[in-house]
Amino acid sequence: MLTGTFKLSHSAVTLLSLLVLLGIWQLAASLIDSHTLPYPVRVAEVFWQVTRSGELPYHLGVTLLRLLVSFSIAMVLGCAIGVALGKNKALDAFFDHWLVIFLNIPALVTIILCYVWFGLAESAAILAVVINKLPNVIVTIREGTRALDKDLLEMAESYRFDRKKTFFHVIWPQLHPFVMAATRSGLALIWKIILVVELLGRSNGMGYQLHLFFQLFDVASLLAYTFAFVAVIQLIEWLLLRPLDRKALRWRR
Amino acid sequence: MNDITISIQDKTYRSKHIDDRQHQAIADLQLSVGRNEFVCLLGPSGCGKTTLLNMIAGLDSHYQGQIRIGSQAATAKIGYVFQNPRLLPWYTVRQNIEVVFKQTPPAALIDSLLADMQLSDVQQVYPERLSLGMQRRVAIIRAFAINPDILLMDEPFVSLDAPSARQVRNLLYSLWQQRPHTVLFVSHDLREAIALADRLIFLSPPPMRIISDIPVNIPRDLRNDETQIEAFRERLLSQHPAINGLL
Numbered sequence: 001m002l003t004g005t006f007k008l009s010h011s012a013v014t015l016l017s018l019l020v021l022l023g024i025w026q027l028a029a030s031l032i033d034s035h036t037l038p039y040p041v042r043v044a045e046v047f048w049q050v051t052r053s054g055e056l057p058y059h060l061g062v063t064l065l066r067l068l069v070s071f072s073i074a075m076v077l078g079c080a081i082g083v084a085l086g087k088n089k090a091l092d093a094f095f096d097h098w099l100v101i102f103l104n105i106p107a108l109v110t111i112i113l114c115y116v117w118f119g120l121a122e123s124a125a126i127l128a129v130v131i132n133k134l135p136n137v138i139v140t141i142r143e144g145t146r147a148l149d150k151d152l153l154e155m156a157e158s159y160r161f162d163r164k165k166t167f168f169h170v171i172w173p174q175l176h177p178f179v180m181a182a183t184r185s186g187l188a189l190i191w192k193i194i195l196v197v198e199l200l201g202r203s204n205g206m207g208y209q210l211h212l213f214f215q216l217f218d219v220a221s222l223l224a225y226t227f228a229f230v231a232v233i234q235l236i237e238w239l240l241l242r243p244l245d246r247k248a249l250r251w252r253r
Numbered sequence: 254m255n256d257i258t259i260s261i262q263d264k265t266y267r268s269k270h271i272d273d274r275q276h277q278a279i280a281d282l283q284l285s286v287g288r289n290e291f292v293c294l295l296g297p298s299g300c301g302k303t304t305l306l307n308m309i310a311g312l313d314s315h316y317q318g319q320i321r322i323g324s325q326a327a328t329a330k331i332g333y334v335f336q337n338p339r340l341l342p343w344y345t346v347r348q349n350i351e352v353v354f355k356q357t358p359p360a361a362l363i364d365s366l367l368a369d370m371q372l373s374d375v376q377q378v379y380p381e382r383l384s385l386g387m388q389r390r391v392a393i394i395r396a397f398a399i400n401p402d403i404l405l406m407d408e409p410f411v412s413l414d415a416p417s418a419r420q421v422r423n424l425l426y427s428l429w430q431q432r433p434h435t436v437l438f439v440s441h442d443l444r445e446a447i448a449l450a451d452r453l454i455f456l457s458p459p460p461m462r463i464i465s466d467i468p469v470n471i472p473r474d475l476r477n478d479e480t481q482i483e484a485f486r487e488r489l490l491s492q493h494p495a496i497n498g499l500l
Contacts, residue, residue, distance in 0.1 A: 151335065151337060151339050152339055152341065154307075154312050154335075154339075155333070155335065155339040157310075157311070157312055158310040158311065158312055158331050158333040158405075159331070159333070159353045159395075159399070160330070160331075160355075161353075169341065169344075169352055170341065173341070173343040248343075251342055251343045251344070251345075251379040251381070252342075252381070
């Protein structure tokens with residue numbers, strides 16, 4: 001009963017908060033009365049048009065594909081290197097300095113250098129995103145590897161677990177929270193970087209479109225694309241990340 | 254016939270502190286354990302008992318000497334009950350037992366072990382929701398389940414309250430009587446050791462060596478009898494006064 005009331009009021013709060021935001025926007029648009037701040041209805045119209053024409057799904061899809069490829073490469077490489085550095089002190093002492101340098105290179109610099117050195121190609125775009133993301137993954141997974149429970153590793157060794165079994169039954173469940181943290185922060189980071197990558201050197205994708213709208217001062221389209229973008233991020237969180245969290249944490253007290 | 258032969262000339266640690274001193278843990282230790290014999294190792298804390306078990310389990314191979322288990326040393330199956338239960342928290346009680354098998358886990362055996370240890374009702378529960386005594390029992394089942402060549406137990410009842418410790422001890426004892434195995438059991442509790450063991454091995458402070466090796470001749474069916482245990486203990490302490498200083 002109590003939780004039921006709470007849930008109801010919780011979703012009511014969400015609805016109310018979104019409505020208030022929409023109301024402020026509507027009010028501001030009517031006060032300013034300029035095409036640089038279109039009404040919510042106008043943005044919804046544009047959103048519907050570009051969705052039906054297939055323009056928005058195409059560019060969103062291209063960006064999502066780039067995201068998927070660069071994210072996967074960064075995660076796989078980052079996990080492997082992170083585990084290696086977490087396990088091997090000498091290796092870590094050597095490469096730690098590289099990490100610090102790469103963590104502090106501005107994203108824009110990597111992007112420009114990749115385009116200058118490798119041309120305005122798809123591979124250069126992917127590489128630029130991977131290089132920006134990789135150090136973060138490595139640092140997070142390295143922390144996770146250092147925190148591995150030695151008692152459980154000894155248990156696995158005394159019961160003669162082979163490497164594969166040790167990894168999947170003992171190590172991976174402990175790394176999982178760190179991988180999820182790297183995934184979340186990684187997605188947030190890549191979303192932002194990938195737009196700049198597309199804006200600077202690709203002829204399709206969300207970044208390219210946003211650049212186009214900027215040149216045309218087409219704020220309605222810009223906002224329509226932005227909302228699609230935000231919606232996709234939320235969908236990934238709800239449909240992919242939260243269920244993964246729940247599955248992995250069901251044993252916790 | 255001896256099941257385990259331990260012959261260690263030297264085990265030296267380099268201490269991790271700044272002084273980098275060498276610290277000799279074991280010097281010239283010879284020990285043979287017969288098949289299905291229950292042997293208790295007793296000694297002051299920090300004397301190197303856990304180190305010795307880790308060496309037998311193959312977790313520590315930096316020593317001079319030989320440890321032979323059965324006919325084959327490297328491939329011997331070890332059931333190790335650690336001081337803390339060391340269960341995998343992301344697996345249920347049953348999964349924790351099943352995970353140590355290389356082939357398909359034997360369902361009937363696991364069922365009966367769970368019943369013997371009075372854990373059938375909680376086999377689908379995650380370990381962190383169980384009491385420490387129950388977690389210890391799961392760890393004991395895990396060690397028995399693989400039918401090991403040797404069972405190593407490192408103070409498996411420590412930090413349990415007295416009634417829980419006695420309960421787990423009795424359960425372990427009846428389990429071992431039904432399924433005899435060679436056991437090396439580390440303890441610092443003389444009464445517990447007398448109640449369980451065929452032989453008591455008293456160890457010195459480091460560098461560790463054997464001070465005395467005493468058979469326990471109380472019949473198996475009288476091990477539950479506190480007065481028998483107490484009488485044996487009195488006799489032991491009066492005949493070997495040196496032991497008092499060790500415990």
